[in-house]
Amino acid sequence: MNPPSHVINLDGEVIIVLLNADSLFTEPSEDMITHRFPHNLPELNDTIQNTAKDMKRPEDYIETPKTIFGGKRKGKKKKGGYKNVRAPLEPISPPTEEPAIAEEYAIAEAPAIAEAPAIAEEPAIAEEPPAEEPIEQPFETNLVFESANRGYFRIQVSAKHLMLASSVFRKILTGSWKESITFLEKGSVEITAESWDIEALLILLRAIHGQQYQIPRKLTLEMLAKVTVLADYYECKEAVYIWTTTWIDALGEELPKTYCRDLFLWLWISWFFQLPAQFKDSTSTIMSLSNDWISNLGLPVSDKVTEAMNNCREEAIDNLIRRLHQTRRDLLDGSRGCGFECSSIMYGALTKEMQLNNLLSPRPTPPFPSLSYKCLVQKVLSFKSPQWYSRPSSYSSYGSSHHHICLHSSFPFLFGTLNEFIRGLDLHNLNG
Structure with a gap:
């Protein structure tokens, strides 16, 4: 059995197998691309992952060999979303050496020159490498074993902590599924997840295990959206709720005034954390700037929110x-x-x-x-x-x-x- 790539609890009985990590997350809609590129030029969005809106819950599974959370989005792919695919770097070919015969010919043709006295060569001074631009320090994850496949991770966690914090994990480990039977018989089990962002998943799992000192105090808007989508999917909102003020204050940015993907991330975050001011501002901007039917971009925002926004938008336009x-x-x-x-x-x-x-x-x-x-x-x-x-x-x-x-x-x-x-x-x- 492969060793875990990340250890949250050294005595943990559960291995979460994450497949297809860091997949697309919240693709922009066609009207967003129209707003940004009036001449229908494609927009390259950030590399992100699928969300939990179209993903199955544990109760949807009956006698499956493995419980897979996340899953790939079903149905036709929305137009307007573009993957930011990084092209592989092509190896640079070494300079072609001239044939040896050409070298001999050049030596033979060159006129004889008296040899100059040997001059002692000065020691070569090592060139300093060019200064690299500062990059964002990656979040430390206590990496134990790094798989060759960057989309595959094994995370060791505690069953007790999972069951106390998440009703979804509790059903998996104590219900009537194959995973729960294996856990009761062997005392350990593997649970498969798919398409989550690895960093967001580790943040959530550390919050579940009470490892507050290893949780970053500042997250980007996108990372915060990913963590909250995971908390909503696994029904463990309380595990991250204490971080609401810290994370929101650390963002230090105003809501976008343009119709863009970040505006919908703010809509979701304000709905998840129940932030009245941010929710009012984000819905106002979305309704005022949208030139088509408003969707949730795959985020688990309640349908009654999108329905209310569409009704208000249509009513305002119709009244004018x-x-x-x-x-x-x-x-x-x-x-x-x-x-x-x-x-x-x-x-x-x-x-x-x-x-x-x-x-x-x-x-x-x-x-x-x-x-x-x-x-x-x-x-x-x-x-x-x-x-x-x-x-x-x-x-x-x-x-x-x-x-x-x-x-x-x-x-x-x-x-x-x-x-x-x-x-x-x-x-x-x-x-x-």
């Missing part, structure tokens, strides 16, 4: 389009405008602007593909209000025409105050 068409009807029937000329001119200007911005015919309908709420508001705010001159009053024989000014001759007044961002979701309401 309704306001435009209602204002146009009011100008047509004369209920808006200070007079015939005013309502007629404003009706014509509004109709032209709506047609130029594809808001008139055909009228946009839910789910409003290729249209974000913020983009729609910016279009409306860019509508140009017409300017014209009114004739002097009929009872005055003197006077000249003057620039027409009234409240109804301005689009900002007709539409009212428009905010570019939709109000974010309330975390407590969703939990309730």
Whole structure:
């Protein structure tokens, strides 16, 4: 039997066999690529792993030879996700030596030269290697045996700690599956996992075993998302919950203001740790900037969260389009405008602007593909209000025409105050 590559507990009875480590995690959606590359250029995302959304739980397994957690994502692969594949380095060929006959020929042709007195050569001074750029120090994992296959790891852990912290591991080791029977008969067992990030898994296992001094105080946003996905999947949130403030404060970064993958990582982290302010901000930005149906990118965010975001986005866009068409009807029937000329001119200007911005015919309908709420508001705010001159009053024989000014001759007044961002979701309401 191969020795463990990582030892969390030296007396541990369980070996977690991690296969296909460090696989893809949370691929960006097509509309994210459109936001970043308007000309449909592919985006290379970070090398990451699959998430637990599409992975089976222990209760889904019946009489299988090995319980595999993680698994590869089933179904058709989403478009727009690109693997960051590192091309293998090609060996550099040594310089080709010239044939010996050519060397002899060169010596024979060279004129004879008197030998110069030998000069003592100075000792060669060793060249200092170029200074390397600092790199991030890797997380120490107490490596005991390193397998030739970087996607394969064996981790020795304690069964008691697993069962106390995780209901999922407790079911595996005490249920009616093959692993639990083997554990009861032999006192040890191997449990297979797949597609997790090795560093994230080690952080979680050390938290489960109470090895707080070996857990890093600062994680990247992506690593924090990976650790929390694992904690959610194995149902051991309490093991990492005490690190909430430390990890969140150490991030030291504001939520993204663009529609990107990191924004969804923040959405998941704020949902997992129940952070109301970050949750409201992330949902507001997602709903305002998305130009398509909002998904969870494979993260285990509750379906009611994505459903609420899609409903709010569609409602906000639909309400603004309704306001435009209602204002146009009011100008047509004369209920808006200070007079015939005013309502007629404003009706014509509004109709032209709506047609130029594809808001008139055909009228946009839910789910409003290729249209974000913020983009729609910016279009409306860019509508140009017409300017014209009114004739002097009929009872005055003197006077000249003057620039027409009234409240109804301005689009900002007709539409009212428009905010570019939709109000974010309330975390407590969703939990309730």
